[in-house]
Amino acid sequence: MEHIALLTAEGIYHQIDSIFAKPINISLTMANDNLLKNFLIDEEQMADEGIFIQTLQHYLLAYKDKYHYDSVFLVSTGTNRYYNFNGINRILTPDNPENVWYYSFLKNPADYALNIDNDEAAHNEIVIFINCKITDQAGKTIGVVGVGFRVDYLQEIFKQYETKFGVKSYLVNGDGMIEVSSDQTGYQQTDLFSFCDFSCLRERIISEKEKDQCFWYGKEERKGYLVVQYVQNLEWYLIVDNDASVLTEQTRQQLFTGVMVIFLVVVPVLFVITYILRKYNVRIVNLAVEQEKRRSSVFQAETGKLYENIYEIDITHNRAASEATEAYFESLGVPRSTPYNEALRIIARKQIKTEYRRGYLDTFSPDNILRAYQEGRECLRYDFMISNNAGRSYYWMRITARIFYWDDDDSVRMFVYRQNVDKEKEHEQRLVKKMESDSLTGLYNKVATQEHIQRALLQHPDKLFAFFILDIDNFKNVNDTCGHAAGDMVIAGFAEMLKNEFRNTDIVGRIGGDEFVVFAPAPSREWGEKKARDLVVDLRHDFTDGVTTCSISTSIGVAMVPEAGTEFETLYKNADSALYHTKQGGKNGFTIYRP
Secondary structure, three states: OHHHHHHHHHHHHHHHHHHHHHHHHHHHHHHOOHHHHHHHHHHHHHOOOHHHHHHHHHHHHHHHHHHOOOEEEEEEOOOOEEEEOOEEEEEOOOOOHHHHHHHHHHHOOOOEEEEEEEEHHHOOEEEEEEEEEEEOOOOOEEEEEEEEEEOHHHHHHHHHHHHHHOEEEEEEOOOOEEEEEOOOEHHHOOEHHHOOOOHHHHHHHHHOOOOOEEEEEEEOOEEEEEEEEEEOOOOEEEEEEEEHHHHHHHHHHHHHHHHHHHOOOHHHHHHHHHHHHHHHHHHHHHHHHHHHHHHHHHHHHHHHHHOOEEEEEEOOOOEEOOHHHHHHHHHOOOOOOOOHHHHHHHHHHHHEOHHHHHHHHHHHOHHHHHHHHHOOOOEEEEEEEEOOOOOOOOEEEEEEEEEEEEHHHOEEEEEEEEEEOHHHHHHHHHHHHHHHEOOOOOOEOHHHHHHHHHHHHHHOOOOOEEEEEEEEOOHHHHHHHHOHHHHHHHHHHHHHHHHHOOOOOOEEEEOOOOEEEEEEEOOOHHHHHHHHHHHHHHOOEEEEOOOOEEEEOEEEEEEEEOOOOOOHHHHHHHHHHHHHHHHHOOOOOEEEOOO
């Protein structure tokens, strides 16, 4: 009986762990996605733009379709908007009882949490949600992202064990409330210890999180055996209850029958006992084999989907921790018994793209791993580009290292998971490009233009640059004469001509209706003046819609870096001042800002 309860608890524990590990990791990955962070930062400026919301819809729908979750959502703390793959679902308010989970989670210091609730976006079905916080660079929470799946999937597992092995299983939170059982969920807010026969064990069960617990309990005529395991990732307790009263009654009857029969014939008694023991042993063996097969198959299937390779390193002794790891390193051209730090440098030199090598070596060096362990960090991650064909082509790889302590030889070790994220990076880059582009011209929009210019100024503080502001002269007359559709054609054509005047690496953006900005490295101050003069000539042209012809020209203001400023706002202000002088002087020309 004890073996059945223990093995059942072990089997359910590993199934729960495998079920929740993937959505937790996926939610954490989404929470650390720069795309979502930029989305939330830009939300107030672009929240009402259809393309902005559509881009987020596609992002959430992509995760839903790829991993088959019932719910994928994002909440902005700035606007309290609740987004899902259908768009903006609703606005969360504190006075709505359906939103208690959200405001409670914001007060919770944890990075992620689980809750069970009805999903309004899925016909109010009961769903287990994994919620993760999104933070900005200052550590402030700017949003909550997560996934959800129906609770009845987990309940079905509990029902199978209940039917097959006669045990009752519960997932209980730290307050003793049932989160999941075969017939109840956390949505019903039921206290397990208010009706069970082991209510006296409440404090002993809830207070222990470090080790598994087993209890025999008895109340009146009912007795049972209890197994309790704390599920760390969920912060819930798994309680498996095996009712011994039925088995006890059966044992009494068998004993009475045995005593009566033993006086008649010994052989039938021995036969019956042998039969019962064999049947019981077969049941135990089948349960153990089933549990092990399930755990192994789930592990292999899930890791095969997520990771290319998994290997283990002994950091303390600076070596591979297993024969399989040595064989894997050997396949990469690293001789056997090579110290880990040397193997790291060989792999970096042979496979990793030059600009990512230093980050790779610094992140996974033995010194950095030991420092992370001492600081209490259990996970390190680095994305880089790698080649399997001697540098002819590269693809994106993500390495995640899980750091742990191994008691057997007092060593710090790490499991290394290699995951191909090439498609994810390509998708991310496409979305970023779409979000940064002006929909009419294809140039950078205002926000992206400012960010790219500011980044270039910070990265090259001693470099000479030219900052151009260009306005289309008398553009209002074009709209009034030819119509707004023709005006759009003028802007698009002007943008294409402007882009062709510069290199692909220069920053060209549209920051207003007919206002454009260009930021480019300048070989000299004279180059900036010559370029402005050439632009005035090259961008002058006639536009016709087939009926009316308009003459198109431009006015330009130029600010040189560093004498006109070293920050975007200062450069914009000074270049705009120069542009004003150009317009005052009759337009169709340029002015260089002089401090």
